Amino acid sequence: MDDCIFCKIAHGEIPSKKVYEDDKILxxxxxxxxxxxxxxxxxxxxxxxxxxxxxxxxDIVAYIFQKAPQLAKELALEGGFRLVNNCGDNGGQTVKHLHFHMLGGRFMAWPPG
Incomplete structure:
Protein backbone atom coordinates (compact mmCIF):
# COMPACT_ATOMS: atom_id res chain seq x y z
CA MET A 1 0.00 0.00 0.00
CA ASP A 2 1.46 3.30 -1.10
CA ASP A 3 0.10 5.38 1.79
CA CYS A 4 0.57 2.87 4.63
CA ILE A 5 3.05 4.21 7.20
CA PHE A 6 3.98 0.70 8.40
CA CYS A 7 4.66 -0.44 4.82
CA LYS A 8 6.94 2.58 4.44
CA ILE A 9 8.74 1.69 7.68
CA ALA A 10 9.03 -1.96 6.58
CA HIS A 11 10.55 -0.89 3.25
CA GLY A 12 13.00 1.53 4.90
CA GLU A 13 11.35 4.66 3.50
CA ILE A 14 10.70 5.94 7.04
CA PRO A 15 13.33 5.33 9.73
CA SER A 16 12.56 3.36 12.88
CA LYS A 17 14.48 2.14 15.90
CA LYS A 18 14.63 -1.53 14.94
CA VAL A 19 14.68 -4.35 17.46
CA TYR A 20 14.51 -7.23 14.99
CA GLU A 21 14.16 -7.73 11.25
CA ASP A 22 14.11 -10.63 8.85
CA ASP A 23 12.52 -11.24 5.46
CA LYS A 24 9.00 -11.67 6.97
CA ILE A 25 8.67 -9.29 9.93
CA LEU A 26 9.99 -6.12 11.50
CA ASP A 59 1.14 -18.35 8.75
CA ILE A 60 2.57 -14.88 9.44
CA VAL A 61 0.62 -14.68 12.71
CA ALA A 62 2.07 -18.02 13.84
CA TYR A 63 5.52 -16.80 12.80
CA ILE A 64 5.14 -13.61 14.87
CA PHE A 65 4.11 -15.66 17.91
CA GLN A 66 7.09 -17.98 17.36
CA LYS A 67 9.45 -14.98 17.33
CA ALA A 68 7.84 -13.21 20.32
CA PRO A 69 9.66 -15.23 23.04
CA GLN A 70 13.01 -14.58 21.31
CA LEU A 71 12.28 -10.85 21.18
CA ALA A 72 11.16 -10.86 24.82
CA LYS A 73 14.44 -12.47 25.87
CA GLU A 74 16.45 -9.92 23.87
CA LEU A 75 14.44 -7.12 25.51
CA ALA A 76 15.03 -8.57 29.02
CA LEU A 77 11.34 -9.21 29.66
CA GLU A 78 11.95 -12.25 31.86
CA GLY A 79 9.03 -11.32 34.12
CA GLY A 80 6.57 -11.55 31.26
CA PHE A 81 5.04 -9.44 28.54
CA ARG A 82 1.75 -8.67 26.86
CA LEU A 83 1.01 -9.02 23.13
CA VAL A 84 -1.92 -6.91 21.92
CA ASN A 85 -3.62 -6.62 18.55
CA ASN A 86 -6.19 -3.90 18.02
CA CYS A 87 -8.65 -4.66 15.21
CA GLY A 88 -10.89 -2.05 13.59
CA ASP A 89 -11.87 1.39 14.73
CA ASN A 90 -13.82 0.22 17.79
CA GLY A 91 -10.90 -2.03 18.72
CA GLY A 92 -8.57 0.98 18.79
CA GLN A 93 -6.67 0.22 15.57
CA THR A 94 -5.15 3.49 14.36
CA VAL A 95 -2.80 2.15 11.66
CA LYS A 96 -4.51 -0.09 9.11
CA HIS A 97 -1.66 -2.60 8.91
CA LEU A 98 -1.73 -5.74 11.04
CA HIS A 99 0.55 -5.24 14.03
CA PHE A 100 1.10 -6.48 17.55
CA HIS A 101 2.16 -4.39 20.52
CA MET A 102 4.69 -6.11 22.78
CA LEU A 103 4.47 -4.40 26.17
CA GLY A 104 6.59 -5.15 29.20
CA GLY A 105 9.01 -3.91 31.80
CA ARG A 106 6.32 -3.46 34.45
CA PHE A 107 3.33 -5.29 35.92
CA MET A 108 0.47 -5.22 33.42
CA ALA A 109 -2.83 -4.76 35.26
CA TRP A 110 -6.10 -6.16 33.99
CA PRO A 111 -8.32 -4.76 32.74
CA PRO A 112 -5.99 -2.30 31.00
CA GLY A 113 -6.49 1.30 32.00
Missing amino acids: AFYDLDPKAPVHVLIIPKEHISSAWDITEENS
Whole structure:
Protein backbone atom coordinates (compact mmCIF):
# COMPACT_ATOMS: atom_id res chain seq x y z
CA MET A 1 0.00 0.00 0.00
CA ASP A 2 1.46 3.30 -1.10
CA ASP A 3 0.10 5.38 1.79
CA CYS A 4 0.57 2.87 4.63
CA ILE A 5 3.05 4.21 7.20
CA PHE A 6 3.98 0.70 8.40
CA CYS A 7 4.66 -0.44 4.82
CA LYS A 8 6.94 2.58 4.44
CA ILE A 9 8.74 1.69 7.68
CA ALA A 10 9.03 -1.96 6.58
CA HIS A 11 10.55 -0.89 3.25
CA GLY A 12 13.00 1.53 4.90
CA GLU A 13 11.35 4.66 3.50
CA ILE A 14 10.70 5.94 7.04
CA PRO A 15 13.33 5.33 9.73
CA SER A 16 12.56 3.36 12.88
CA LYS A 17 14.48 2.14 15.90
CA LYS A 18 14.63 -1.53 14.94
CA VAL A 19 14.68 -4.35 17.46
CA TYR A 20 14.51 -7.23 14.99
CA GLU A 21 14.16 -7.73 11.25
CA ASP A 22 14.11 -10.63 8.85
CA ASP A 23 12.52 -11.24 5.46
CA LYS A 24 9.00 -11.67 6.97
CA ILE A 25 8.67 -9.29 9.93
CA LEU A 26 9.99 -6.12 11.50
CA ALA A 27 9.95 -5.21 15.19
CA PHE A 28 10.62 -1.62 16.25
CA TYR A 29 10.08 0.68 19.21
CA ASP A 30 6.75 2.51 19.43
CA LEU A 31 7.09 6.30 19.26
CA ASP A 32 4.41 6.73 21.96
CA PRO A 33 5.24 3.98 24.48
CA LYS A 34 2.63 2.78 26.96
CA ALA A 35 5.10 0.73 29.01
CA PRO A 36 8.85 0.84 29.71
CA VAL A 37 9.24 -1.57 26.76
CA HIS A 38 6.79 -1.03 23.90
CA VAL A 39 7.68 -2.65 20.60
CA LEU A 40 5.53 -3.02 17.48
CA ILE A 41 5.82 -6.26 15.51
CA ILE A 42 4.57 -6.06 11.92
CA PRO A 43 4.51 -8.36 8.94
CA LYS A 44 6.34 -6.88 5.96
CA GLU A 45 3.47 -7.98 3.74
CA HIS A 46 0.54 -5.58 3.97
CA ILE A 47 -2.43 -7.11 5.77
CA SER A 48 -4.89 -4.44 6.85
CA SER A 49 -6.08 -6.02 10.10
CA ALA A 50 -6.99 -9.25 11.85
CA TRP A 51 -10.22 -9.11 9.84
CA ASP A 52 -8.10 -9.82 6.74
CA ILE A 53 -6.29 -12.92 7.98
CA THR A 54 -6.98 -15.82 5.64
CA GLU A 55 -5.88 -19.40 5.22
CA GLU A 56 -3.31 -18.14 2.70
CA ASN A 57 -1.68 -15.51 4.97
CA SER A 58 -2.33 -16.82 8.50
CA ASP A 59 1.14 -18.35 8.75
CA ILE A 60 2.57 -14.88 9.44
CA VAL A 61 0.62 -14.68 12.71
CA ALA A 62 2.07 -18.02 13.84
CA TYR A 63 5.52 -16.80 12.80
CA ILE A 64 5.14 -13.61 14.87
CA PHE A 65 4.11 -15.66 17.91
CA GLN A 66 7.09 -17.98 17.36
CA LYS A 67 9.45 -14.98 17.33
CA ALA A 68 7.84 -13.21 20.32
CA PRO A 69 9.66 -15.23 23.04
CA GLN A 70 13.01 -14.58 21.31
CA LEU A 71 12.28 -10.85 21.18
CA ALA A 72 11.16 -10.86 24.82
CA LYS A 73 14.44 -12.47 25.87
CA GLU A 74 16.45 -9.92 23.87
CA LEU A 75 14.44 -7.12 25.51
CA ALA A 76 15.03 -8.57 29.02
CA LEU A 77 11.34 -9.21 29.66
CA GLU A 78 11.95 -12.25 31.86
CA GLY A 79 9.03 -11.32 34.12
CA GLY A 80 6.57 -11.55 31.26
CA PHE A 81 5.04 -9.44 28.54
CA ARG A 82 1.75 -8.67 26.86
CA LEU A 83 1.01 -9.02 23.13
CA VAL A 84 -1.92 -6.91 21.92
CA ASN A 85 -3.62 -6.62 18.55
CA ASN A 86 -6.19 -3.90 18.02
CA CYS A 87 -8.65 -4.66 15.21
CA GLY A 88 -10.89 -2.05 13.59
CA ASP A 89 -11.87 1.39 14.73
CA ASN A 90 -13.82 0.22 17.79
CA GLY A 91 -10.90 -2.03 18.72
CA GLY A 92 -8.57 0.98 18.79
CA GLN A 93 -6.67 0.22 15.57
CA THR A 94 -5.15 3.49 14.36
CA VAL A 95 -2.80 2.15 11.66
CA LYS A 96 -4.51 -0.09 9.11
CA HIS A 97 -1.66 -2.60 8.91
CA LEU A 98 -1.73 -5.74 11.04
CA HIS A 99 0.55 -5.24 14.03
CA PHE A 100 1.10 -6.48 17.55
CA HIS A 101 2.16 -4.39 20.52
CA MET A 102 4.69 -6.11 22.78
CA LEU A 103 4.47 -4.40 26.17
CA GLY A 104 6.59 -5.15 29.20
CA GLY A 105 9.01 -3.91 31.80
CA ARG A 106 6.32 -3.46 34.45
CA PHE A 107 3.33 -5.29 35.92
CA MET A 108 0.47 -5.22 33.42
CA ALA A 109 -2.83 -4.76 35.26
CA TRP A 110 -6.10 -6.16 33.99
CA PRO A 111 -8.32 -4.76 32.74
CA PRO A 112 -5.99 -2.30 31.00
CA GLY A 113 -6.49 1.30 32.00
